[in-house]
Amino acid sequence: MPLGATGSRGGGIQVKSNTRARIAALAFAIAIGLAPAAVQADDDATFGDAGIGAGSALSSLVYGPVKIAFAVTGMVIGPFAWALSGGDSDVMWRVIDTSVRGDYVVTPSHLRGEQPLEFFGRSPASGVAGM
Numbered sequence: 001m002p003l004g005a006t007g008s009r010g011g012g013i014q015v016k017s018n019t020r021a022r023i024a025a026l027a028f029a030i031a032i033g034l035a036p037a038a039v040q041a042d043d044d045a046t047f048g049d050a051g052i053g054a055g056s057a058l059s060s061l062v063y064g065p066v067k068i069a070f071a072v073t074g075m076v077i078g079p080f081a082w083a084l085s086g087g088d089s090d091v092m093w094r095v096i097d098t099s100v101r102g103d104y105v106v107t108p109s110h111l112r113g114e115q116p117l118e119f120f121g122r123s124p125a126s127g128v129a130g131m
Contacts, residue, residue: 052108059106067104067119074099097121 074095082092101121109115 049108052111056106056108056111059111063106063117064104067102070119071100071104097124 078092078096078099081095082089085091098120101124102118103110106117107115110117
């Protein structure tokens with residue numbers, strides 16, 4: 001078998017793996033190029049959405065790790081709250097719910113003011129943030 005060739009010894013066509021990758025890339029490029037465009041949006045709306053999207057991504061890079069650190073801290077402190085309260089599970093779950101629930105990612109709807117950004121999670125029973 002020649003160098004770089006793949007295939008079976010029982011006959012058939014031997015194709016280099018590099019050629020297969022090129023054919024797959026070409027087929028992918030053709031499929032993308034021939035795909036019909038959905039609906040063309042206004043340029044102003046597209047640039048505005050791109051700016052909001054970039055802003056939410058950059059905000060999430062800062063907000064996400066802070067929220068994760070807060071959640072992990074709450075999960076560590078929760079059992080201590082349980083022990084210090086004499087075994088009261090409600091105290092532990094209030095600490096854990098408040099720290100773990102909430103938003104971990106800043107979305108464009110948060111930046112537009114359409115949806116509140118909840119750092120302190122809501123208890124499923126009360127529906128009130130931080131309670």
